[in-house]
Amino acid sequence: MNDLERQSRILGVLTERPFASVRDLQIQVGVSGATIRRDIEKLHEAGRARKVYGGVAALDGLPPRAAALPFFENRDIAVAQKRDIARAAAAIVRDGSLIIVHGGSTCFQFGCEIAHRNVRVFTNSLPLAGYLGEHGTCQLTVGGGDLHREPGILYDTSGAGHTFYAAQFFVGALGISAEGLLEQHPLLVRFTAEMGRLANEIVVLVDSRKFTARPPTVTLPLSRIGRLITDSDLSDEHARMLEDEGVDYIIAPRGGEA
Known part of the structure; x- marks a missing residue:
């Protein structure tokens, strides 16, 4: 050829x-x-x-349409930016705390960063659970339920409730706008809403590409977000949008620079 x-x-x-x-x-x-x-x-x-x-x-x-790629394809996109975001997110985690980590490639990078921290991690991400089980020393609880291979998550469709309350819920998104976090997969929409009710603070981990994607469904309004962490390629326009909506955001240093 x-x-x-x-x-x-x-x-x-x-x-x-x-x-x-x-x-x-x-x-x-x-x-x-x-x-x-x-x-x-x-x-x-x-x-x-x-x-x-x-x-x-x-x-x-x-405007770029949002394509909900399988986890193992999405993992290889914007890797440097996701690692920068993951390092910045790890810096705001307190030792001894219980945190929820959602599925998705940026949250996976974050989970790798805290693998040896003195924390308890609850996750529904099968790739992250596998990594932490093999390489980590942190306490790990894995959400049960059916396996959904494309997003790489486990989800209990029976509606069984969780009894814990976490310090922080770390979540990504397929897109973000002034309306809130945007997703396409219905299970991700449901899980995000459910876990958001079980945490003291919601921390959003999104690389700057997500500000131009427009999936169809709002999972959480920006008013629910405690902090948002993104990479240094965030445009002035999107930074102003976050400021106008009152969102506390962190620009992750490039390459782990101080």
Whole structure:
């Protein structure tokens, strides 16, 4: 398959969905990640697609649509930004506290940061539970229920209540606007609302790309957020939006810089 054939294949994928990760394209096109990245660069320079963190996005002239990617694809997007956010979030966790950590790739990075802290972690994230079980020393409680493979979460659809109360609930989002946190998957919407009622403070972990995504459903209004942590690429426009809504936000230092 030559350059033009590969690039045509990539554009074909983007007619079916607004985003494709490098890893996914490697599988579909059957070439190395380096080759895919070169093709993405050429498509970007030609104005036929848009190079983004971890992959390529379609050009549709509209605000970026939110694509609820499987966890293991989303994990490889904006990795440096997510690690910066995770380090900043770990700095506000008190030793000895009980915290809830939601599913999602940014929360996964955060969970890795606190793996050896003196804290008790409650999570419904199967990837995070597996990591903490194998590599961590913190206390771990895993939410039970059915496995939902695409978001990588366990969820109890019986509606059984939880009896604990946490110091902090760390949660990500597919998008964020002046209306609040935005999601697409109905189970994530329900779990976020339920866990938000069980914590003294809700801490939102989102990289700056999420401020332009527009999933359909509001999970929590901004008035419920205690703090929001994002990366240093946050635009002035979105910073003003947070300030206008009274949201206390933290810009994570790049690369762990002080």
